[in-house]
Amino acid sequence: MPKLMLDDPDGTLVMLSDSVTGFAGRFPGAKAMRERRGRGGTMDPLIWSAMAEAGWIGLLLPQECGGAGLGLREQTVLSEALGRALIAEPTGAASVFAATLVGGASPGAERSRLAAGMTSGEIIAVPAWTSGAKPMTARSVNGSILLSGEMRFVDAARAATDFLVVARSADGVILLSVAADAPGLAISERAGVDGGALATISFSDCAVPADRVLSRANRCEDLLRRAILHTRLALAAELTGVASKALELTIAYTSDRVQFGKPIASFQAIQHRLVDMWIEADFAAAAVVNAVDALQAKDDDAAELAVLAAKARAGEAAFSICRRAVHLHGAMGYTDECDIGLYLKRAINLNAMLGQPEQLRLEFVERESGYGRGRT
CATH class of the missing domain: 2.40.110.10 (Butyryl-CoA Dehydrogenase, subunit A, domain 2)
Incomplete structure (x- = not known):
């Protein structure tokens, strides 16, 4: 399946991704989403505590604050894996956004209190x-x-x-x-x-x-720029994971579903749709990798453009792939018992945070015009 392709010389990224797979075995994402709905939308403190224990909540917090002190490469791999596993806890807001704000705050007792509590899971x-x-x-x-x-x-x-x-x-x-x-x-x-x-x-x-x-x-932008940038990238990675897993589930279903004596995945019309979905998921993953590379190059203007492109591309891909996946699952795809519909709902929710694809494209064009004039 399409996935993020990042250099991993010491195996850290593989370990992070594998840790999410093991976590999902203890806390299945689809089951947790249905249970959260039954609780009226309140997140599960047990799941959040387990995520903190795994070191995920403090991933971006500096080591002097008690965090892991890791970077955006690790966060994107983690977020992609969370998307694949459908672990729908609010990591974008209460982990990435919050950790970037707290990590960039002035040193002091309040910053230390928040960082320590976030890392342990005692503070949300x-x-x-x-x-x-x-x-x-x-x-x-x-x-x-x-x-x-x-x-x-x-x-x-x-x-x-x-x-x-x-x-x-x-x-x-x-x-x-x-x-x-x-x-x-x-x-x-x-x-x-x-x-x-x-x-x-x-x-x-x-x-x-x-x-x-x-x-x-002096301005809101000065306080929030890095937090918005990092969270948009994490959301793009999570959307990429959602898209890839929805595609995987659809390929498996169409390979098993028999109609007219053979699997419907053998029909050319179905194959064309699956190929289109694969291409969209692959492009989304490539856009996220490009954004990570741009951020590491420390060219602020280019990084902002790359992150905007990644979130727009991944958001559109996840929604499009999940919508078609529901369709290809037939009537059962519309039932609550079928997990594929949960992936579509998760894609819609993630898209709404920090900009829909259409809005981000307009912002990209506006910024690119100014960026180009500044380079001439």
């Missing part, structure tokens, strides 16, 4: 931030910071112990952690496509101690 730090949303407003009163505003489409809000909030203050933009049970903070939820829950978090003069400020900057 969820970013309360949405692309395109207005930042919270923050004002200092009697040694505390009062937050006001609203954030929508926040993943895993009920499970969070802390929220990572970006707010606009009188002298710029700040990143701070807010306890999930802080007075003035309210959470309302609705069901998401893949069985999880999406929350709206409201802050009404929510008082936060001043020592919970993690970073300061």
Whole structure:
């Protein structure tokens, strides 16, 4: 099956991928997704603790914070394997995005507390931030910071112990952690496509101690750029895993399903569809590898373009492949008992985070035009 092809001289990447296979044997992804839906979308703390114990949550946290101190090559391989296994815990938000924010924060007691808790699984730090949303407003009163505003489409809000909030203050933009049970903070939820829950978090003069400020900057972009870049890449890798596994399941099903005395995979029309799906999955994997290489080359502009292309390509491939996979499974593909529909729902959910393919393509064109002018 199509997969990420990255250099692995010491075998670390293979071990990471194999660890997910073993994990999925203990916590089957499809079963966990159905159980989460039955709980009203709340994530399973047992699964998250096991992921932390495996070292996955602190993968991108620096070693001085107690994390693994590994890089994006390792994260992309892990994310791809999680996508293949349909392990739908919110690693994009509560691991990659949160770890990048915390790892890049100013050294201090709060940063150390969050990093240690995230690595052990005792703290679930969820970013309360949405692309395109207005930042919270923050004002200092009697040694505390009062937050006001609203954030929508926040993943895993009920499970969070802390929220990572970006707010606009009188002298710029700040990143701070807010306890999930802080007075003035309210959470309302609705069901998401893949069985999880999406929350709206409201802050009404929510008082936060001043020592919970993690970073300061002049613009939101200065605080969030790296976190968005890393998370988009991880999401692209996970989507690639979803696409590849959906293709694998479809090839297996069409090889076993007999019609008119022979497997339907032997029919030319079916073969053409499977080849098209294979090509899409292979292109998605290649786009993710290209983005990893661009990030390692440390050309910021080229890296941003490559990551945009990877997320757009992988997102479209995963949705297209999963949609056709459901079709090729016939009537059973539309039933809840058939796992292939869960892959489609997961692809839809991952696509919605940090930009749909159409939006990312427009951003790519806009950035590429500016990048080209800057190079001439």
